[in-house]
Amino acid sequence: MTLSASQNRAGLALMAPAAMLAVIFLLLPLLAIFVLAFTDYQLGDRTLHFIGFDNFRELADEPIFWTSLGNTLLYSAVVVPGSVTLGLVSALLIDARTSLRSFYRTVFFLPVMASLLAMAVVWEFMLHPSFGIVNTALKAIGLAPHNWLKDGDIALYVLAVIGIWQSFGFNMVLFMAGLSAIPRDLYDAAEIDGAPNAWARFSLITWPLLAPVTVFVSITAMIRSFQVFDTVHALTQGGPSKSTEVLLYTIYAEGFEFFRSGRAAAITVVFIALVVAVSLMRFVSFKKNGKPA
Amino acid sequence: MAALNIQAVAKRFGETDVLKRIDLDIRDGEFISLVGPSGCGKSTLLRIVAGLEQQTEGHILLDGRKVDAMRPRDRDLAMVFQSYALYPHLTVAENIAVPLTMRRMSTLQRSLIGKIVPSASERRREIAGEVAKVCDALSINALKDRKPAALSGGQRQRVALARAMVRKPSGFLMDEPLSNLDAKMRVQARSEIAALHRQLDSTFIYVTHDQAEAMTMSDRIAVMIGGELLQVDTPDQIYQMPQDLRVAEFIGSPKINVAAVTLREAGLLSLTARGTTNAIHAAFRPEAARLTAESEGIFCGIVHHVENLGSDLFVQVKAEGIVDMVVVRTDPAGQRPALRDRVGVTIDETRLHVFRADNRRMPGTFRLERRR
Numbered sequence: 001m002t003l004s005a006s007q008n009r010a011g012l013a014l015m016a017p018a019a020m021l022a023v024i025f026l027l028l029p030l031l032a033i034f035v036l037a038f039t040d041y042q043l044g045d046r047t048l049h050f051i052g053f054d055n056f057r058e059l060a061d062e063p064i065f066w067t068s069l070g071n072t073l074l075y076s077a078v079v080v081p082g083s084v085t086l087g088l089v090s091a092l093l094i095d096a097r098t099s100l101r102s103f104y105r106t107v108f109f110l111p112v113m114a115s116l117l118a119m120a121v122v123w124e125f126m127l128h129p130s131f132g133i134v135n136t137a138l139k140a141i142g143l144a145p146h147n148w149l150k151d152g153d154i155a156l157y158v159l160a161v162i163g164i165w166q167s168f169g170f171n172m173v174l175f176m177a178g179l180s181a182i183p184r185d186l187y188d189a190a191e192i193d194g195a196p197n198a199w200a201r202f203s204l205i206t207w208p209l210l211a212p213v214t215v216f217v218s219i220t221a222m223i224r225s226f227q228v229f230d231t232v233h234a235l236t237q238g239g240p241s242k243s244t245e246v247l248l249y250t251i252y253a254e255g256f257e258f259f260r261s262g263r264a265a266a267i268t269v270v271f272i273a274l275v276v277a278v279s280l281m282r283f284v285s286f287k288k289n290g291k292p293a
Numbered sequence: 294m295a296a297l298n299i300q301a302v303a304k305r306f307g308e309t310d311v312l313k314r315i316d317l318d319i320r321d322g323e324f325i326s327l328v329g330p331s332g333c334g335k336s337t338l339l340r341i342v343a344g345l346e347q348q349t350e351g352h353i354l355l356d357g358r359k360v361d362a363m364r365p366r367d368r369d370l371a372m373v374f375q376s377y378a379l380y381p382h383l384t385v386a387e388n389i390a391v392p393l394t395m396r397r398m399s400t401l402q403r404s405l406i407g408k409i410v411p412s413a414s415e416r417r418r419e420i421a422g423e424v425a426k427v428c429d430a431l432s433i434n435a436l437k438d439r440k441p442a443a444l445s446g447g448q449r450q451r452v453a454l455a456r457a458m459v460r461k462p463s464g465f466l467m468d469e470p471l472s473n474l475d476a477k478m479r480v481q482a483r484s485e486i487a488a489l490h491r492q493l494d495s496t497f498i499y500v501t502h503d504q505a506e507a508m509t510m511s512d513r514i515a516v517m518i519g520g521e522l523l524q525v526d527t528p529d530q531i532y533q534m535p536q537d538l539r540v541a542e543f544i545g546s547p548k549i550n551v552a553a554v555t556l557r558e559a560g561l562l563s564l565t566a567r568g569t570t571n572a573i574h575a576a577f578r579p580e581a582a583r584l585t586a587e588s589e590g591i592f593c594g595i596v597h598h599v600e601n602l603g604s605d606l607f608v609q610v611k612a613e614g615i616v617d618m619v620v621v622r623t624d625p626a627g628q629r630p631a632l633r634d635r636v637g638v639t640i641d642e643t644r645l646h647v648f649r650a651d652n653r654r655m656p657g658t659f660r661l662e663r664r665r
Contacts, residue, residue: 183376183378185374185376185378186378186380188340188345188372188374188378189372189374189378189379189380190391190395191344191345191364191365191366192343192345192365192366192370192371192372192392193366193391193392193395193456194365194366194392194395194396195366195395196366196395196400199400200395200400200403203403203404204380204391204395205380208380208382209381209382211382
């Protein structure tokens with residue numbers, strides 16, 4: 001179809017507001033980050049001084065950056081499988097029962113809706129070394145108590161458990177939507193065809209038909225796990241001795257505590273590259289499946 | 294091969310009686326159709342026979358054994374679903390193989406590890422051979438590697454049949470397998486399924502709301518309406534000797550003509566307006582009536598519409614004093630009445646059915662009083 005000049009003008013005029021908003025609020029800030037990453041700008045400076053790749057070179061030599069990147073990936077490696085598996089299992093369990101379905105769905109979804117910062121306070125109480133409920137319970141069954149958030153060997157895993165608790169409800173809701181799209185007839189057919197047990201039904205029908213949802217959920221969970229910040233900020237501030245330092249917290253510290261905006265921007269560029277790489281995985285998997293999840 | 298007995302099977306969902314004590318004996322190798330309007334409980338009955346649903350009361354017997362507590366996989370019945378229920382992520386060959394892999398291979402052999410276990414690969418070869426045989430029989434060999442999404446409705450229906458046939462079950466349950474096909478494919482598939490039944494010599498239970506499918510394929514037809522089994526008989530008997538007014542009305546196209554009558558004296562009926570409560574009804578098929586000159590008919594009326602099907606001509610006559618339109622079949626080669634002609638209608642009284650107020654057939658011979 002070809003459009004007349006006036007139709008073209010009308011079309012451009014109609015999309016102009018959205019395009020302008022996108023440029024002002026998305027593209028310009030992103031561009032500013034990329035520009036800042038190549039300067040030694042500090043908050044309050046009146047001029048920009050370009051230093052090429054120096055920020056990145058310094059980052060490469062900085063152990064804290066690598067610790068931070070490593071911690072982020074480790075956190076992600078625990079939270080993604082944990083929250084995806086838990087989300088799938090809870091979705092299957094809720095789906096198998098007809099009564100109380102919406103009750104369980106709401107309860108499991110609550111942590112997703114609640115402010116994580118507020119919830120972190122509750123977790124801090126629960127994990128308190130002397131009067132927290134976790135240590136009290138451990139003592140009651142005769143196990144050794146831990147100083148959960150002050151022990152560098154386990155603090156990151158404790159945060160990961162909180163991360164799983166917080167995010168699995170979101171995955172569960174996505175899996176439930178995926179489950180409801182599977183025709184009931186297929187399970188009847190599997191029953192007639194002689195599927196001997198629940199595992200056979202799951203591996204014959206549920207798992208393969210949920211595959212696109214699983215890919216989508218995993219990638220979303222991965223991106224969300226890279227963005228962990230609230231719990232770190234509220235509970236550990238990256239400590240003890242940088243054992244819970246994650247990328248977003250490093251960016252925050254560089255930018256708003258040390259005011260080294262150039263450095264913060266450089267880490268942000270690395271972070272963006274990571275997120276873009278994961279998003280590309282999703283794109284590739286869509287292409288392979290021939291249709292989006 | 295299986296004989297099947299349905300004994301006093303009832304099904305209630307809460308307060309609603311979906312099935313009211315159904316008794317039905319199906320012989321080994323028989324093709325029986327469960328036919329009725331939608332919502333009459335025929336699909337529920339089929340699912341109870343399959344074991345997909347549990348009856349509230351009564352028993353299902355397969356070859357004399359009670360199978361009420363038996364799971365579907367142990368009943369040795371195959372089912373073809375209205376939606377075909379093909380596994381969308383598996384190829385045609387894999388779909389057809391599922392009933393065999395599920396029964397002959399262990400969980401380990403079916404898993405990824407099973408791909409390298411030698412005993413599993415031997416099984417797989419054996420299963421592939423049987424799948425190939427069934428594909429040959431239904432001439433779907435060329436489709437083996439396609440996914441269901443790439444098949445037409447007719448092809449999907451064949452694949453669903455193949456999946457049911459592959460493990461040589463003792464009986465086939467079919468839940469409206471043709472209703473997703475277009476009219477032309479349906480007529481073709483009808484004769485194919487009938488041929489398949491003759492060739493397999495196995496018991497078929499076929500659920501449909503289409504009385505033409507039931508009439509053309511079945512050894513016997515079971516007519517269900519409102520959760521009740523009204524009549525079980527051969528297609529000829531169902532058509533010519535309906536035992537219930539609702540059966541008479543459901544079977545046959547165009548629909549049987551029904552008129553309210555009053556019984557005057559021994560066997561003499563006079564037509565009255567329909568709608569009186571506790572009325573006796575007389576019914577006659579379009580081919581049991583004949584158009585005559587106005588003076589010779591049992592009653593007369595005005596030609597309202599003429600439907601020409603090529604082989605038959607159906608004349609709708611609006612008869613005064615009888616609320617319903619009366620349809621009369623005539624030969625298109627003969628004289629054709631014109632619209633708004635006044636015509637008389639006579640009825641072959643040997644083919645007149647009379648039903649009591651409770652819809653059951655009234656035995657005896659009847660004559661119709663001529664209406665002035």
